[in-house]
Amino acid sequence: MQVVNIDEQNCKGCTLCSQVCKVNACTGEPLIPHFIDTKKCVNCGQCVVTCPARAAKDINCIEEVQKAVEDKNTITVVQGAPAVRVTLGEEFGMDSGSIVPGRMAAALRKLGFDRVYDTCFAADLTIMEEGHELLKRVKDGGTFPMFTSCCPAWVLYMEKNYPDLLGYLSTCKSPQQMFGAVVKSYIAKKEGINPARIYMVSVMPCTAKKYEITRPEMICDGYKNVDAVLTTRDLAELLRKKHIDISQLVEEDFDTPFGEYTGAGVIFGATGGVMEAALRTACEVLDGKPLKKLSFYDVRGISSFREAEVEAGGIKLKVAVVHGLEKIKPLLDSLRGGRLNYHFIEVMTCPEGCIGGGGQPNIPKKSVRDKVIKERMKSIYYYELGLAKRKSNDNPQIKLIYEDFLGKPLGEMSHHLLHTTYGS
Numbered sequence: 001m002q003v004v005n006i007d008e009q010n011c012k013g014c015t016l017c018s019q020v021c022k023v024n025a026c027t028g029e030p031l032i033p034h035f036i037d038t039k040k041c042v043n044c045g046q047c048v049v050t051c052p053a054r055a056a057k058d059i060n061c062i063e064e065v066q067k068a069v070e071d072k073n074t075i076t077v078v079q080g081a082p083a084v085r086v087t088l089g090e091e092f093g094m095d096s097g098s099i100v101p102g103r104m105a106a107a108l109r110k111l112g113f114d115r116v117y118d119t120c121f122a123a124d125l126t127i128m129e130e131g132h133e134l135l136k137r138v139k140d141g142g143t144f145p146m147f148t149s150c151c152p153a154w155v156l157y158m159e160k161n162y163p164d165l166l167g168y169l170s171t172c173k174s175p176q177q178m179f180g181a182v183v184k185s186y187i188a189k190k191e192g193i194n195p196a197r198i199y200m201v202s203v204m205p206c207t208a209k210k211y212e213i214t215r216p217e218m219i220c221d222g223y224k225n226v227d228a229v230l231t232t233r234d235l236a237e238l239l240r241k242k243h244i245d246i247s248q249l250v251e252e253d254f255d256t257p258f259g260e261y262t263g264a265g266v267i268f269g270a271t272g273g274v275m276e277a278a279l280r281t282a283c284e285v286l287d288g289k290p291l292k293k294l295s296f297y298d299v300r301g302i303s304s305f306r307e308a309e310v311e312a313g314g315i316k317l318k319v320a321v322v323h324g325l326e327k328i329k330p331l332l333d334s335l336r337g338g339r340l341n342y343h344f345i346e347v348m349t350c351p352e353g354c355i356g357g358g359g360q361p362n363i364p365k366k367s368v369r370d371k372v373i374k375e376r377m378k379s380i381y382y383y384e385l386g387l388a389k390r391k392s393n394d395n396p397q398i399k400l401i402y403e404d405f406l407g408k409p410l411g412e413m414s415h416h417l418l419h420t421t422y423g424s
């Protein structure tokens with residue numbers, strides 16, 4: 001499903017969209033309305049977040065969400081993504097990088113959602129599954145490198161351009177999808193709710209997440225994992241419509257059990273974060289004792305390609321991090337040629353990862369953008385450093401859901417709910 005479009009009536013042909021589009025999907029002559037080549041577009045929304053005329057747009061479902069919240073027979077469950085906590089404040093005049101998870105929870109509750117959860121919990125769950133998938137591939141001599149699969153625009157790029165390499169992707173669904181799957185199974189069972197009554201909403205920094213929820217692979221037992229996505233901008237619009245100003249709200253906690261998360265889940269929002277979170281858990285499992293150094297500085301930063309070698313349990317793991325799709329092509333071409341010597345590669349489509357996502361507050365000026373993105377990234381790492389737990393495997397609610405429901409990572413239930421294969 002195509003979720004990003006250019007309204008030709010409003011387009012002035014400024015060419016900014018074609019400058020930021022790394023898959024050459026936005027095309028056109030200067031001063032003439034541009035258009036999107038849907039064969040190439042991966043729905044990342046970089047054109048939307050950059051367009052000064054607001055001609056590039058993503059579809060939105062604000063009214064549908066509002067109706068669901070007002071419907072007494074519907075149980076509305078909402079999750080907020082890692083990167084939204086450092087950007088939503090900007091929409092309400094707060095400084096760039098203001099950290100607002102508590103205000104976001106309060107605002108979502110004020111809107112009337114029945115349960116207010118945090119996607120960082122599902123990011124922890126993803127690490128349990130993806131970390132063990134990596135370890136299994138190491139143990140069994142599986143396919144390398146393994147690529148992350150949480151960025152739907154990246155998955156779509158692979159499907160459109162390198163379908164022969166899809167087997168290298170992790171089989172994990174993204175955190176937003178895993179979250180929906182466990183809410184409509186585990187929570188439904190625990191609370192005796194018919195899953196058909198649950199309407200699952202995600203607040204995401206990402207336009208491609210709107211496309212991801214429509215994929216046929218994201219249906220479990222007849223139910224869509226997630227029913228609707230609001231971008232950071234959509235949520236701000238809805239809040240303004242309801243006269244809710246988050247800068248004036250008092251912080252509240254997310255609901256339990258899925259409001260509990262670790263620093264590893266939080267850093268998913270910045271480039272290198274998924275890799276660092278996975279290394280924390282994988283190295284601890286390989287070493288068989290508590291990890292001493294939790295920060296993996298080599299995978300952090302803003303350079304569009306970074307690599308590191310990490311040793312644990314006598315095994316050397318060679319990893320890489322890529323953000324912005326232009327840097328991934330040569331790696332994939334090498335892989336096609338039979339040469340790409342890494343165990344694990346994190347790929348995020350948007351520059352600097354989800355903090356720079358296509359659903360984030362608009363920053364049309366390049367000069368301003370760099371400063372704003374730096375503030376957002378600084379805040380993510382500052383916030384996670386202050387959290388009591390920083391490894392996904394230390395999240396008590398993650399331990400509980402495995403004991404209570406899932407069994408073990410990569411087990412039968414996990415396989416059914418949390419994994420998939422790509423290629424449609």
Ligand code: HC1
Nearest residue numbers: 081082083123150175176206354
């Ligand atoms: Fe992301 Fe992810 S980090 S993909 O960027 O793996 O969108 O924030 O929610 O799903 O957790 C986005 C952010 C987000 C997923 C997680």
Ligand code: SF4
Nearest residue numbers: 151206349350354357
């Ligand atoms: Fe979406 Fe993040 Fe991927 Fe951008 S990097 S397309 S915001 S998941």
